[in-house]
Amino acid sequence: MLQFSQKTLELIAKACKNKKHIALTVGAIVDGEKMISVFGENGREIENNNEVYEIGSVSKTFNALLMAKLIYENKVTLDDQIGKYVKDLNTFPNYPTIQRLLTHTSGYSGMMPLNRREVIKMFYDMALGRNQDKIPFPQKPEGIEAIIQRTETQDKNYKWKYSNFGFAVIGHTIGIVSGKEYYDAMNEFVMGELGFTNTYLGTDSRNLHGFNAKNEDCGNWKWDDNHYMMPAGALSSTAEDMLSYAKINMCMEKPYLSLCHKKYATISKEYDMGLGWWLHKNNNSTIQHEGGTGAFSTIIVIDIERKLAVVVMANYRLAMPSEKPIALSVLDSLQNH
Numbered sequence: 001m002l003q004f005s006q007k008t009l010e011l012i013a014k015a016c017k018n019k020k021h022i023a024l025t026v027g028a029i030v031d032g033e034k035m036i037s038v039f040g041e042n043g044r045e046i047e048n049n050n051e052v053y054e055i056g057s058v059s060k061t062f063n064a065l066l067m068a069k070l071i072y073e074n075k076v077t078l079d080d081q082i083g084k085y086v087k088d089l090n091t092f093p094n095y096p097t098i099q100r101l102l103t104h105t106s107g108y109s110g111m112m113p114l115n116r117r118e119v120i121k122m123f124y125d126m127a128l129g130r131n132q133d134k135i136p137f138p139q140k141p142e143g144i145e146a147i148i149q150r151t152e153t154q155d156k157n158y159k160w161k162y163s164n165f166g167f168a169v170i171g172h173t174i175g176i177v178s179g180k181e182y183y184d185a186m187n188e189f190v191m192g193e194l195g196f197t198n199t200y201l202g203t204d205s206r207n208l209h210g211f212n213a214k215n216e217d218c219g220n221w222k223w224d225d226n227h228y229m230m231p232a233g234a235l236s237s238t239a240e241d242m243l244s245y246a247k248i249n250m251c252m253e254k255p256y257l258s259l260c261h262k263k264y265a266t267i268s269k270e271y272d273m274g275l276g277w278w279l280h281k282n283n284n285s286t287i288q289h290e291g292g293t294g295a296f297s298t299i300i301v302i303d304i305e306r307k308l309a310v311v312v313m314a315n316y317r318l319a320m321p322s323e324k325p326i327a328l329s330v331l332d333s334l335q336n337h
Helices: 006-016 056-072 098-102 116-128 144-149 164-178 182-193 239-250 323-335
Strands: 024-030 033-039 217-219 235-237 271-273 278-280 286-292 297-303 308-314
Touching (some): 024 239, 024 323, 056 286, 239 308
Antiparallel strands (some): 024 033, 024 308, 297 308
């Protein structure tokens, strides 16, 4: 049974305060064993039903892993510009490389593909807790290739800037290289190559229930299977599957994983950047990623060297975000045990 410090329990209680429908799942791998606890309103422990959560931007690590597999199979290289695969991009001499897209150093802005008005509306809706069941990325009728073609970049590593659109381009490229639609390529990878039974891309019939600060049921994001922004954050999963994913990473179960865990860029004073993963600057063998959708929150942290992992998932969009201090508090307790 997973034991929690007093500090961790206080953080959990604070995150769950007055949230009537919350199911905050905290899972960990210790000594090779999975342990999962679930907390309800005000931090009381409740039954674990292996609930499915939207994992948001944690999806990006899966895209990085699938791209690493294609690199391992000699189908692409990190230094390839996307113009090699996305045909008829003749407007500019240079387009981003695979590595720059996977490390948020491509030069693509954090706003793309939204315009200024759409960005303002998105943040306004977030502040008011509105439209949390609506995907904040309207699909442009011109299509992803037209957006790429009109966006000039230079042949250089830009300063790190988080880009959802950069990973949309990664997904588009995965579809081209694999010879399949991105939706099919990712679901086949997750279910076949990784062997997960409760992780899937897009919207399915389970009708997930996420809630806002007013305890209103916001449902979940409804994706079209061909939406080009899916690679930015359209996967859903369970704590059980996410801990299996952590184990795959910490035990290097796939030969191409080593590509993802290397440092390629610097994010901040706290973090370096792998392929899709944040690397703790004081110890690059500890990797993490966070994700949030309209009404769900997720974080996964893996200490590869010590074979420890923590995942925190909630069916509310937690403020601050408060899932991060919970995960790091649990990991700290495990590291010092």
